[in-house]
Amino acid sequence: MTAGKRLLAWWKPILTVLVAAAVLFSGSSFWIYNATIVAIYAIAIVGLNILVGLAGQVSFAQTGFMAVGGYVLAIFTVSFHWDPWLALLLAVAGAGIVAALFGWPLLRLRGHYLTMATFALGMGVYALATGANFMGGAVGISAIPPLAIGPVSFASPVPAFLLAFGLFALSTALFSVLRNSPVGRGWRALSVREDAAASIGVPSLRYKIAAFALSAMLGAVSGALYVNFTTYVGPDLYSSTIIVNLFLMLFIGGLESPYGSLVGAAVVLVIPELISGLANIEGLIFDMVLLAVIILRPENRTLGRRIVSSIRQPSPVIGSGGSAEAAGESAGNERGRG
Amino acid sequence: MEDSVDVLMRIENMTVAYGPIVAVENLSFDVPQGGMVLVLGPNGAGKTTLVSALSGLISSRAGRVLLGRRDVTRIPAFRRVGQGVALVPEGRGTLPGLSVRENLYLGWRAAGARQTRTFGETVAEAVDLFPRLGERMNQDCQTLSGGEMQMLAIARALASRPQVLLLDEPSLGLAPQAVARVYEALGQLNARGMAMVVVEQKAVPLTIVPSLTVVLQRGRVVYARGGHRPNDGELAELYLGGGTPS
Numbered sequence: 001m002t003a004g005k006r007l008l009a010w011w012k013p014i015l016t017v018l019v020a021a022a023v024l025f026s027g028s029s030f031w032i033y034n035a036t037i038v039a040i041y042a043i044a045i046v047g048l049n050i051l052v053g054l055a056g057q058v059s060f061a062q063t064g065f066m067a068v069g070g071y072v073l074a075i076f077t078v079s080f081h082w083d084p085w086l087a088l089l090l091a092v093a094g095a096g097i098v099a100a101l102f103g104w105p106l107l108r109l110r111g112h113y114l115t116m117a118t119f120a121l122g123m124g125v126y127a128l129a130t131g132a133n134f135m136g137g138a139v140g141i142s143a144i145p146p147l148a149i150g151p152v153s154f155a156s157p158v159p160a161f162l163l164a165f166g167l168f169a170l171s172t173a174l175f176s177v178l179r180n181s182p183v184g185r186g187w188r189a190l191s192v193r194e195d196a197a198a199s200i201g202v203p204s205l206r207y208k209i210a211a212f213a214l215s216a217m218l219g220a221v222s223g224a225l226y227v228n229f230t231t232y233v234g235p236d237l238y239s240s241t242i243i244v245n246l247f248l249m250l251f252i253g254g255l256e257s258p259y260g261s262l263v264g265a266a267v268v269l270v271i272p273e274l275i276s277g278l279a280n281i282e283g284l285i286f287d288m289v290l291l292a293v294i295i296l297r298p299e300n301r302t303l304g305r306r307i308v309s310s311i312r313q314p315s316p317v318i319g320s321g322g323s324a325e326a327a328g329e330s331a332g333n334e335r336g337r338g
Numbered sequence: 339m340e341d342s343v344d345v346l347m348r349i350e351n352m353t354v355a356y357g358p359i360v361a362v363e364n365l366s367f368d369v370p371q372g373g374m375v376l377v378l379g380p381n382g383a384g385k386t387t388l389v390s391a392l393s394g395l396i397s398s399r400a401g402r403v404l405l406g407r408r409d410v411t412r413i414p415a416f417r418r419v420g421q422g423v424a425l426v427p428e429g430r431g432t433l434p435g436l437s438v439r440e441n442l443y444l445g446w447r448a449a450g451a452r453q454t455r456t457f458g459e460t461v462a463e464a465v466d467l468f469p470r471l472g473e474r475m476n477q478d479c480q481t482l483s484g485g486e487m488q489m490l491a492i493a494r495a496l497a498s499r500p501q502v503l504l505l506d507e508p509s510l511g512l513a514p515q516a517v518a519r520v521y522e523a524l525g526q527l528n529a530r531g532m533a534m535v536v537v538e539q540k541a542v543p544l545t546i547v548p549s550l551t552v553v554l555q556r557g558r559v560v561y562a563r564g565g566h567r568p569n570d571g572e573l574a575e576l577y578l579g580g581g582t583p584s
Contacts, residue, residue: 199431
């Protein structure tokens, strides 16, 4: 491989580092804050990408595991005065164990049944957080002691930024290593067809549980980092809107694309911030940006071309002579393009 | 049924059901060492259910599956492949996003401790049987033609060093030339001693006479005969009438 090709193969991490460095050295508190939040969410999306992108299992429980991360960190530092780093470790391990325990029965379900069951799990955690006094109820828990090394607090903008991007880089590396490992190949096999995967010796349930647990652990890292950065946890952070947003980030960034997680999170989290002053048309602009991003994604370009060509071609006039013939030709052309 | 060293796989009184619906009822037959069992039947006859149960993908409600003298009835599919039962699923089951080589690697790895060949030797064997795969080795398998995908699915199953190969409608969706090529390869494999159970809906261009031909109709055997296979006319009579052809 030539140096040029090697550089090209590394363009995504290089671009990520360059953009992150530009944000950091800009000194803008707006960009540093938002980039930190983006990187924190991107970690949860990388986790979701392991489960959905690699293993092909659609789970709406990721916010539930982010909540486990956030609440364990908050409760164990505020109520039990644990060291935040120790609480973080417990949060991540706890999320993995909870995911494995729930995954054992849930991951036997397939398709919509799995989706609904995991949605119920995510919403169950939300309901628990809203109702349980020890979790702060609807008000949540504030003034959570931050992660720190000596005098450096990771709730401060720059250290939080570095921690978030550092852990994002680690999660991305983990994703890449796993993707090309025997386990990753097994996940990709069962994402296509479970029977085919089983016929080549992939224990489907075990592999699905492993993906679910790993995804949950990254969700917990993300949840805990968010709580550490904002020093607040409450049920509003894990509502059904957030679940939808996570999937929006995932699909904008692209399945099996860990760096895309950063792009997806940036589009969903930062664009609304940038256009928040546009009052009534804010929603319209955001929807148009989303549509454009989705259409321009490589796997959707055919759809994009079809939409553009259908706009360019005049619609057949209903009732005019020869319209059926024209419509038939048009359909034929459409098939040809597809 | 008499015990015989020549029997590689024995299916004894197998019944498979989905809730109240019985898909395969009280089915028994032997797969001899190096033999081929051809299972034919129309849609809904229970063919896919049968190979799924033989491969361990679904559990049987009653009966046993013996591999040699070993009862493998309760062994799940992902372990059964390591015991020497390889399935080529309906619709090929090749894994898009993975190259031909990666697909073969997954098959090779599935043999576990039973694997006797290096991966390089396995690839060479696959290319020897299907030279077209050699030209496509680093291609994403979803760019292959239907026939090439079927070749890959068979090569991947063979990479797991099976004692018996289960093929679920290998001719499905293929052009006649591709079907002929696939069955020519299956004939070669069988001639080298590979035992197989082949499930098909219609008569196929076999280059060899099967050890046993079984015709299923609504989960029951309506025809079973060794050393012969029914022609299209006989099959039509069996499918439509459900009786024994004259």
